[in-house]
Amino acid sequence: MKTQSPIESNDPRLAIGQVEALRDAVPPSSAFALVRATGALIALANQGSCTVRSGEQIIKVPTGSLLAIAQGTEVSERVDDGEPWTVSYLWLQGLWGDALSSRLIGSNQGFLCVPVPALGVRSLFSEVHELVRSPRDGGGWRWISQLANLIGRVEDLAGPVTQDWLGKAAEWVDREAAEDTSTEALAGHLGITPRQLTYLFQRRLGVPPAQWSRQRRVRRAQAFLESGRSVTDVSERLGFANPFHFSRVFKSVMGIPPSAVQKSPGVPRWHPSV
Numbered sequence: 001m002k003t004q005s006p007i008e009s010n011d012p013r014l015a016i017g018q019v020e021a022l023r024d025a026v027p028p029s030s031a032f033a034l035v036r037a038t039g040a041l042i043a044l045a046n047q048g049s050c051t052v053r054s055g056e057q058i059i060k061v062p063t064g065s066l067l068a069i070a071q072g073t074e075v076s077e078r079v080d081d082g083e084p085w086t087v088s089y090l091w092l093q094g095l096w097g098d099a100l101s102s103r104l105i106g107s108n109q110g111f112l113c114v115p116v117p118a119l120g121v122r123s124l125f126s127e128v129h130e131l132v133r134s135p136r137d138g139g140g141w142r143w144i145s146q147l148a149n150l151i152g153r154v155e156d157l158a159g160p161v162t163q164d165w166l167g168k169a170a171e172w173v174d175r176e177a178a179e180d181t182s183t184e185a186l187a188g189h190l191g192i193t194p195r196q197l198t199y200l201f202q203r204r205l206g207v208p209p210a211q212w213s214r215q216r217r218v219r220r221a222q223a224f225l226e227s228g229r230s231v232t233d234v235s236e237r238l239g240f241a242n243p244f245h246f247s248r249v250f251k252s253v254m255g256i257p258p259s260a261v262q263k264s265p266g267v268p269r270w271h272p273s274v
Contacts, residue, residue: 019147020091021132025084026050032077036195040097040104042154043067043089044125049080050087054111055191066114066121068154070101072195073110088129096147103155105196112158121157124150165190165200173213174220181217181239183209218253221246225261234258 018039028048049062054075061067067089069075079085092100104110114121128150131143172189173181186209187197201209217238224234235246250258 018091018093019096019132019143021088021129022091023086023088025086026079027084028079028081030079030085035076036074037069037071039091039093040071040100041067041069041089041091042100042125042150043069043087044122044129046086046088048083048085050085051078051080052076052111052113055193057111059111059113061113062115064115064122066112066125066154066157068100068104068112068158070104070110070196071097072101072193072199073104074193075111088125090125090129090132090147090150092151096151100151100154101199103158105192105200110192110196112154114157121150121153124153165192166205169209170216173216181213186213214249215253218250221250221258222254222261225258228262231258231262 026048043066045061045063045065045067047063049060052059052061052067052075054069054073067087071093101110104112124146128143128146131146168190169186172186183194183197187194190197192200197209201207201212205212207215221234221238224237225231229237231247232243235243238246240246240249247258254261
């Protein structure tokens, strides 16, 4: 059985995101196929246990565990034998979900399970869950500050971002320029899903990975052209289909054809800090 009590849609507080408080009671041995989270999730397992798979991770979620899943993360679940799995969870979208998802993707590939969280975290979750389900008279704004506190506690549990994902992406694109530099291949190199990679690029740079990769390749091409290399040589070196394709891409990004760079080296670079 699933129950929910979302904050009313006309509430002005929803300018910073939507929040829903839900509860599920799932029979033993139930299984759920691979699904993709459309928002960030913070859950508390109240009874029973469940096995969750996310990518290469297979994690047991026993009673009392705190679970956090980033937007775009793909997970599958199987409730263990014995007793029903009952879980309470907060479904976060908008800025709430963005803030949590960014940290989870950067530090834990989008997935976090804390088997025995501190009592303070469990009680804070329970308070936020109840406030969202049944806002109390005179305390309707309290859930905002308490939810912010809860997200902060979960981010602390996730730990710091363990990799400079943008730096690693740049190194890989530069090294594999003549190979497959698609969004799928880059995501695989970083150990996250293509949807998660797109989310990170849009949030940090405001462009999708494919556009960033194309801009970076064109910037490298400009440097080669300025050093005296031919259009054909640069096209082959950076993995373009042919010189004509390279010229079209170069002009779409720089506004001038490659031949203009050979004649007038030193034209402004595209996003030199990227």
